[in-house]
Structure formats: structure tokens, C-alpha cells
Amino acid sequence: MRYLTSHQRIFISERATKDMNWQLKRFIEVMSEEGLLTGLRKSYQYVKLDVFKMNRALRYEVPDMFYRPLFERKYGTGIDVLDRDWDNLIVLDAYRYDYFKRHSRFEGELFRELTKGNWSLEWVLGNFRGRDLTDTVCVSGNVFYERLEPDTLFLLKSLGRDPQEITQTALRMNEKYPNKRLIVHYMTPHTPHRGQIAKDLAGPDEEFADIFQLYLNGDISKEKMRQSYVENVNIAESYVESLLEELEGKTVLTSDHxxxxxxxxxxxxxxxxxxxxxxCRFVPWLQLPSGERKEIKKEESKGFDYSDDGVMRERLEALGYM
Known part of the structure; x- marks a missing residue:
């Protein structure tokens, strides 16, 4: 794929296929090999007119794919979290910088940083693929860490999105492996929202409403959607607060996107x-006040302790990736 960057290929292979029909996928395949103009010229004979309808892929994902080089020329490609100094990295999924600055209860040295991707898989692969993290335990509600090689981390505990389970597991891992760096990846405030607003707006067969879809349908206001997001921010931070009480060393709070x-x-x-x-691309990087640092040691990897395929599929569907 000479004409596409690695980030653009991830869009095609991992994300855009969710909504594209086979005709559009064929068009993208030809375009990626031979360029946009050649792809258009060669594809007309088998790409039906419905490819050019303003569906989700053409309206959103394809424009984003081609805008990325311009965006990154202006802002850069994103920080490498492994080049930064930390003992504990707490990741709150989909927590944008301006809302963190306005609503977070935590105090420390706050920076506005560019992340390596606009969704989780890009961030995980961009920061950790091919790296040696055998000094690090990762406790995650995000399924995409399972895309890494099994010996990348000292240990991966891959869980569901329940923030209480993530917190309790992180505390156990912190106590069991005091000489390891710790990554704790919460899925909140990522959708689906689980606050009172989403519960009150749920239909008869739902526990929680799809807040973004309600907004796109015109059923709720932009302000109500944003209130639901802040509500989930507060839920996430309440669990982080209890975790921080037990952690030693230098702790950083951030987000993947x-x-x-x-x-x-x-x-x-x-x-x-x-x-x-x-x-989507700018996230908080909050360095909390730290005391005595951990003595970090590398050891042979214990691999993954992860969910089975059925649970993984359920988690991806719940997050809107399947």
C-alpha cells in the first residue's frame, strides 16, 4: 500500500470495514495500491453508484483518513508515553483535554498533549507494539491490549468495563508486584454512558440509552449529551480517587484519545x-505529586490473562466496534 500511511491502513483494516459494503472496500483497495485518481478510473466498472452515497464511511472515515497528514503536519504525530517518566499510568478512555481541565477533581501539573491516535487501537499499537514492557503490569477494561504480542508486557489482566472490578484488580496487582510499573485503563467515560441521564432516557428494552444516537436523531439537545458525558467523567474519577489512595511512586493521569x-x-x-x-487528538497529561519512587525491575513475561473470544466480541459490540 504505497499511497497510505500506517495509520490510514489501520483505518481500512480495523475500523472502516465496519460500515463499508464490499464495493466501497474494493474501491479503497484499488486506491491504496495505485492512488486516488487511478483507483477512481479503474473502479468505475465494478463499483456501483451506491458507493458514492453520503453514507457514514464516505462522510466521516474517508475524509478523516486523508485529512490526517494535514492535521499531523500542523500538530505532530503524538507523544510516546514510554518516553515519559511514570510509575503508574492511569488511562481514562475518551477523556478529552478541555473537559478534564474544566471538570477534573485532581490537582497536579497538567499538560495538553497530542495522543498517537483518535481511537484506542491506534493508541495501544502506536505506543506499545514491538516494545519491551516486561517491567509493567497492565490492568485494562480495553480489549485492544490483546492485540499486542503476549510477551510484550510482564502481565496483562484484561477485564470487562466495570470500573470497580478494574480498581480492585489494580490494587491486588499493585500489592503483588510492587517492583512493576502499573498501567490501569478504565473504559469510562467512553460510551456507552452509564450515568443517571442515560438510565432515565433508556427505552423499555434498554438499561441505558445510546446517548450519541439520541442526539443524532434529534431526541436530545447537545447540552444534554454533554451533561451525560460529564456525569460519566465523575463516575470514572470516583474510582480513580480510591485507587490513588493506595498507589506509591509517580502517577500520571491521561487518556488514549x-x-x-x-x-x-x-x-x-x-x-x-x-x-x-x-x-479527539488532544488529551490531558496530569502529573500528580509523588513521594518515594518504585524500584522497577524487568522479569520474564507471564503473558496475558484475558477474556475468551465470546466475551471479547461482546465487549467490542458494547463499545460500538462490531
Whole structure:
């Protein structure tokens, strides 16, 4: 794929296929091999007209794919979290910088940093693939760490999205492996929202409403959608607060990517993530006050303790990736 960057290929192979029909996928395949103009010229004979309808892939993902080089020329490609100094890295999924600055209860030295991707898989692979993290235990509600090689980390505890389970497991791992760095990846405030607003708006067959879909349907206001997001931010931080009470060493709070909450780009309303926007790509990097540092040691990897395929599929579907 000479004409596409590695980030663009991830869009095609991991994300865009969710919504693209086979005709559009064929068009993308030809374009990636031979360029846009050649792809258009060669594809017309087997790409039906419905490829060019303003479906989700053409309206959002393809424009984002081609806008990324311009975005990164202006802002850069993102920080490498392994080049930064920390003993504990707490990741709150889809927590954008401006909302963190405005709503977070935590105090420390706050920086606005560019992340390596606009969704979780890009961030995980961009920071950790091919690296030696045998000095690190990762406790995660995000399934995409399972895309790493099994010997990348000293240990991966891959869980569901329940923040209480993530917190309790992280505390056990912290006590069991005091000489290891610790990554704790919470899935909140990532959708689906689990606050009172989402519960009150749920339909008869739902426990929680799909807040973003309600907004896109015109059933709730932008302000109500944003209130639901803040509600989930507060839920996430309440669990982090209890975790921080037990951690030693230097702790950093950050996110893998941000979130769009109704901003307009290229004349299109943006919700969720996966877009090349400042709201998706800029995240908080909060260095908390630290005391005595950990004595970090590398050891032979214990591999993954992860969910089975059925549980993984359920988690991906719940997050909107399948």
C-alpha cells in the first residue's frame, strides 16, 4: 500500500470495514495500491453508484483518513508515553483535554498533549507494539491490549468495563508486584454512558440509552449529551480517587484519545471519536505529586490473562466496534 500511511491502513483494516459494503472496500483497495485518481478510473466498472452515497464511511472515515497528514503536519504525530517518566499510568478512555481541565477533581501539573491516535487501537499499537514492557503490569477494561504480542508486557489482566472490578484488580496487582510499573485503563467515560441521564432516557428494552444516537436523531439537545458525558467523567474519577489512595511512586493521569460532543468539522456534526479533530487528538497529561519512587525491575513475561473470544466480541459490540 504505497499511497497510505500506517495509520490510514489501520483505518481500512480495523475500523472502516465496519460500515463499508464490499464495493466501497474494493474501491479503497484499488486506491491504496495505485492512488486516488487511478483507483477512481479503474473502479468505475465494478463499483456501483451506491458507493458514492453520503453514507457514514464516505462522510466521516474517508475524509478523516486523508485529512490526517494535514492535521499531523500542523500538530505532530503524538507523544510516546514510554518516553515519559511514570510509575503508574492511569488511562481514562475518551477523556478529552478541555473537559478534564474544566471538570477534573485532581490537582497536579497538567499538560495538553497530542495522543498517537483518535481511537484506542491506534493508541495501544502506536505506543506499545514491538516494545519491551516486561517491567509493567497492565490492568485494562480495553480489549485492544490483546492485540499486542503476549510477551510484550510482564502481565496483562484484561477485564470487562466495570470500573470497580478494574480498581480492585489494580490494587491486588499493585500489592503483588510492587517492583512493576502499573498501567490501569478504565473504559469510562467512553460510551456507552452509564450515568443517571442515560438510565432515565433508556427505552423499555434498554438499561441505558445510546446517548450519541439520541442526539443524532434529534431526541436530545447537545447540552444534554454533554451533561451525560460529564456525569460519566465523575463516575470514572470516583474510582480513580480510591485507587490513588493506595498507589506509591509517580502517577500520571491521561487518556488514549478524546471525544467529539457535537462540534462541526467540514460542515458535519462530530460525535464520538475516530475523527481527526483537536477534541479527539488532544488529551490531558496530569502529573500528580509523588513521594518515594518504585524500584522497577524487568522479569520474564507471564503473558496475558484475558477474556475468551465470546466475551471479547461482546465487549467490542458494547463499545460500538462490531
Amino acid at each position: 478524546g471525544e467529539n460532543l457535537g462540534e462541526v468539522q467540514f460542515g458535519l456534526p462530530r460525535v464520538n471519536h475516530g475523527h481527526e479533530t483537536v477534541e
